[in-house]
Amino acid sequence: MAAATDGGDRPRVAAIDWGQAQTLIALGAPPVAMAQIDAYQDWVGVPPVPDSVRELGLRVQPNMELMSQLDLDLITITPMYASSRARLEAIAPVETIDVYYHEGSAWDNTVESTRRLGALVGRADAAERLVADTRRTVETAAERVPAEAPRLLVVQFMDARHVRVYGEGSLLDDVMTRMGLDNAWTGSTTFWGFALVSLERLAEVDDARMAVLDPMPVGVAEEIDGSVLWNHLPAVRQGPVLDLPAVWSFGGLPSAARFARALADALSAPQVAGTPDS
Template structure:
């Protein structure tokens, strides 16, 4: 499921049985409808009671790890409201302006709608504000401060690894299919991390509210001096052996690196993961 897809109706999950609620860790019982906010809750050392599309979180967000006992609420765009009501959470944490209207969620349980990606195009700052808002609501201010310290230390280690980087701008993208990519630029979480690390973003073209532009592989050809950073999974095998892919200057000259799956619509934990991953693959001496 991507942000560009529109889903209507309820999935088959609507007919799944309601699971017991005792599996959640001690503390406020939170139902979280967005993965960036779910990773933020986990960063505060809280185990959510339930998360939308929990199985996919484990494959696409990866860390912080989502414990197996967390209940799956169905689609992020339209979770299983019957299950949500039956779970009776203490608080629903939702992404403002996305999915189920806040007024409808509030009829089920107290709801905290938060922004990360918005017209402000400042996801890093808004993710930090979301961290604080959840911490204040759940009494986890000390955990928020501790996480910020870990983030600061991670960014500093990443900067040190990149001290000898050659200065090439980086083009960050993931494949949407064999011939098209989502390229991350202004307004993306990744662009904010690049700024923290002192790296130049090669993508200066228009981006959407989520901070990426959708383009064909010709977009890569337009930045021949860039180093390519591909978010896994990488190019399909059929493309890797094609003349089109091999003719691209960064590919031909061996300026392509790949990082493990990292959530492209994440919050501060995803920013920390991205900083760690990109600094390792770009540090002098790392193999491409």
């Protein structure tokens, strides 16, 4: 399929992966359809999905009948959804674009995937602008971080006793490095740059500040509020805990920019930037 040129008619694309969907929206070439729009609003958040985008159902089991009716030129996936490729190819050409499935940093691969998506939809210039704007956003956010910023434990709750903690190999860790921030998690991580650990494991980390990403599973906030274990973790006792918005960590420059801004906002808040009460 030949890509449209900037300013011309765009190809009709369906996006199964959220990182690709958010990138297409940010490029000004939103997909015709994407999967799990309501959940995207909770887990990704930015940019918002235009009302014109059709709902495809589950990412792992998209609505094939609907896609077959949309006169699609292209479907984009990551290797995570490779099992659906044969069925999707019966509807339209499929392009696999990945961030975590080949060598290179998550940041560099996210930049590369942005450029590939831009080329596919005839928005190469917009892709370059998005890359440049994201770099500037991260640099500007870094300038707002206090000189004595603490080491950070960045976590996302799975339930009241288990979290994903982000470390080496993740897009979030790459953003922190670019901001001059130290990641307190030096333990092993999965393919995607996080470790699924119990709260007890976090007790091993001293001299750090806790940062918690939304969304919080239903009922968990109330449970941890009264949890002796949580409230006695060194990174929580350093306080206050940094509450961060939802950030999709699996690729997407809009998420990298959102994370950088959120960190800068949280770290420069008066109650954080000042000396904690003893």
